[in-house]
Amino acid sequence: MNVFITGGCGYVGSHCAKRLRQAGHRLRIYDNLSTGHRPAAPADEICVGDLADRAALRAELAAFRPDAVLHFAAFLQPAESVQFPLRYYRNNVVNTINLLEAMAELSICRLVFSSSCTVYGLPSKPAITEDMPTEPISPYGRTKRMMEQALADCGPAWGLGSACLRYFNAAGAALDGTLGEDHDPEIHLIPVVLQVAAGKRPHVAVFGTDYDTPDGTCIRDYIHVDDLAEAHLAALERLEPGRQMVLNLGTQRGHSVREVIEAARKVTRRDIPVVESPRRPGDAPAMYALADRAEQVLGWRAKVRNLEEVIASAWRWHSAHPDGYGS
Ligand SMILES: NC(=O)c1ccc[n+]([C@@H]2O[C@H](COP(=O)([O-])OP(=O)(O)OC[C@H]3O[C@@H](n4cnc5c(N)ncnc54)[C@H](O)[C@@H]3O)[C@@H](O)[C@H]2O)c1
Incomplete structure (x- = not known):
């Protein structure tokens, strides 16, 4: 497949891109390098661009004609989101809407979305299933939950098939030593x-x-980033037009x-x-x-x-x- 990856120079995105490349998919990485790194992906796959630039985004999508999109690009610090909520709503909500509008216009109907366990807020018990209440307590968590809801609405409206993958704490580095985590400032x-x-x-x-x-x-x-990559590959292969999957990814x-x-x-x-x-x-x-649903739906389990x-x-x-x- 042709797969368009936003945020593919970042931590989780670069590991997932590597796994998809190994599986034979053709990739285009769209990243503004605000927190990502050029050496994290092959130069010929990278297009430096911002999701806020709707014309550039649409042009890249139209030129590459992806079968699917993996959407990692976002801001992700809960404490910072309390201080600067509008930055988070702009990058994680408005810019995701930009992406969805361009996808709808170009009839690109498959999306894997990086959601987060922060959508559960302060859960009533520690072992978390997908049907537990989602009451995020930070603007960051709310941006993720809002986008899950928007994706659900896009299914019946224009046939979007989406997977919302709720990662727990992404951790570790590529087991072959080629990629790692490099955030500045580091909060994990x-x-x-x-x-x-x-x-x-x-x-x-x-x-x-x-x-x-x-x-x-x-x-x-703490879920290993290579396990996350494996789950993205499995989710990509199982996307169905018009349907949404919501899955916990943890150990x-x-x-x-x-x-x-x-x-x-x-x-x-x-x-x-x-x-x-x-x-x-x-x-x-x-x-x-509790990641039983991911096992049933994707045949995936953390290794x-x-x-x-x-x-x-x-x-x-x-x-x-x-x-x-x-x-
Ligand atoms: N790291 C974790 O533990 C964790 C846990 C749960 C969910 N997530 C989600 O996973 C995704 C990836 O997280 P990460 O740790 O790899 O973060 P990261 O900061 O390493 O990667 C994000 C990438 O997106 C790019 N980006 C950001 N805004 C952009 C924009 N407007 N246009 C183009 N590119 C843009 C950045 O340059 C960077 O390469 C995020 O959506 C995050 O919310 C991460």
Whole structure:
């Protein structure tokens, strides 16, 4: 298939693009490089462009004539979205509408959309299924939920077939060492912990040690980015015009912040100083995915289920690329 990928120079998008390339799909990556990196994709696949530029976007789509679109491009920091909600509504909502309008005009009827477990807000229990209430508590989470709803409406209206993939915490780096995670500033726990191990930060802050969890710290589900890539490939192959799939992508188990730090100490054999800090507003105590639906619908299950393996893949990449893609 011809597959058009927005945000394909970013962390999750570049890993998914690599998997699709291996599977023989022809790719066009549309990315404004605001948080993405040129070396994360082959130069001849990249078109530097912004989703806000409707004319350029439409022209690229019309020229490439994709069979399907994978839409990763977005802003993704919940705390930042509280401070600057309109930036988030503009990039994640308005710009997604730009993409959908161009797709409708050109009769492109297949879309895989990066949604997020943030749509669940503060869930009533830690093990999360897709039919639990979606009550996001940040503008970021609301942009994702709004777009899921918009995609559902586009199904009957013009035949859009969509997959909304609700990732839990994307983690790790390509198992073959070719790609990794390079966000600036880095907010995700595993790379932050590894920056401490590498001596780039003095300590890791643990936000909240009095949660109702076995060791008092928050529990999250760390899904390896290569497993996410495999799920995107499977979803792409199963899109059906007019129908929407909504699927959790996670490992079916959670790890606490303290467990992540301990595993990182084992993997890196480095000291990782910790500073215990107050809770952050809006952090759910514990969340992990029940991903049975993804298994039934896609025949997919996370393969990398060992936290140390996830961390080791990230450590290998960060050790080989101490300045990220700038190395
Ligand atoms: N990383 C996670 O843990 C996680 C979890 C849940 C959901 N998600 C979702 O997955 C997607 C990818 O996340 P990521 O971690 O790879 O982020 P990322 O910042 O690494 O990648 C986003 C990419 O989109 C590009 N981009 C942003 N706005 C654009 C625009 N207006 N026009 C063109 N390109 C634009 C950026 O340059 C970047 O390459 C996002 O939609 C995010 O909300 C990520």
